[in-house]
Amino acid sequence: xxxxxxxxxxxxxxxxxxxxxxxxxxxxxxxxxxxxxxxxxxxxxxxxxxxxxxxxxxxxxxxxxxxxxxxxxxxxxxxxxxxxxxxxxxxxxxxxxxxxxxxxxxxxxxxxxxxxxxxxxxx
Amino acid sequence: xxxxxxxxxxxxxxxxxxxxxxxxxxxxxxxxxxxxxxxxxxxxxxxxxxxxxxxxxxxxxxxxxxxxxxxxxxxxxxxxxxxxxxxxxxxxxxxxxxxxxxxxxxxxxxxxxxxxxxxxxxxxxxxxxxxxxxxxxxxxxxxxxxxxxxxxxxxxxxxxxxxxxx
Numbered sequence: 001x002x003x004x005x006x007x008x009x010x011x012x013x014x015x016x017x018x019x020x021x022x023x024x025x026x027x028x029x030x031x032x033x034x035x036x037x038x039x040x041x042x043x044x045x046x047x048x049x050x051x052x053x054x055x056x057x058x059x060x061x062x063x064x065x066x067x068x069x070x071x072x073x074x075x076x077x078x079x080x081x082x083x084x085x086x087x088x089x090x091x092x093x094x095x096x097x098x099x100x101x102x103x104x105x106x107x108x109x110x111x112x113x114x115x116x117x118x119x120x121x122x123x
Numbered sequence: 124x125x126x127x128x129x130x131x132x133x134x135x136x137x138x139x140x141x142x143x144x145x146x147x148x149x150x151x152x153x154x155x156x157x158x159x160x161x162x163x164x165x166x167x168x169x170x171x172x173x174x175x176x177x178x179x180x181x182x183x184x185x186x187x188x189x190x191x192x193x194x195x196x197x198x199x200x201x202x203x204x205x206x207x208x209x210x211x212x213x214x215x216x217x218x219x220x221x222x223x224x225x226x227x228x229x230x231x232x233x234x235x236x237x238x239x240x241x242x243x244x245x246x247x248x249x250x251x252x253x254x255x256x257x258x259x260x261x262x263x264x265x266x267x268x269x270x271x272x273x274x275x276x277x278x279x280x281x282x283x284x285x286x287x288x289x
Contacts, residue, residue: 018143022143057264057279061264061279064264072276072278074279079233080233080238
């Protein structure tokens, strides 16, 4: 009668250990590419220069001497931001009055992913 | 004399080794996927270079000049001047050799309540559509241009450039 052969159990055990180790390494490598993907997306999606530029432009437009020019330029900033940068840009200003010598501009920027709000004060 | 015991173990060992090699090959091979994590680095650098170039062009050389180069270029629609200036700035490198950055620029503005773009300038290699380009933009306030309402007064326009390296 054939009996159960229990030789080489160490070899079988080591085989299991090695195969599980390989499996885990494969999972680690697989995950690392996903990490790169999300980092890249976060970096590429953040509208750093868009915000910086529209902010500078809003501040510049606030100090245009001609009132008609100011209205036109500010309307165009809103419309162009919406159509070319896919961002809702809104802003309003408080000119100096009473004892307060500063101009304040509230700036809101939102492109659906990133929102930026600021109250700017003239120096 | 040669001992021929344990031949089955030998065959099994060879088979196991083959399976291990195959697995290792598949694992190593699967890591050569070119992910977005690698492309964004050069994209970001290109974006910074292009954005800085536009910003430099939109800065007056000194306080007695009240119009920047970019303002004058947009107002007159001077395609050649834009090409020369932008090309010189973005392709400058340390040493005498030059970079291979190409570009295509548009001016976007609002006319009669409708937003529209007109081409401003492009480099010697035309944009064919297959390039991996990044977009940079710069706001300019101009007195008049081909794009805006002919009525007098200042207007905000957006200079947009597609920038790529070929």
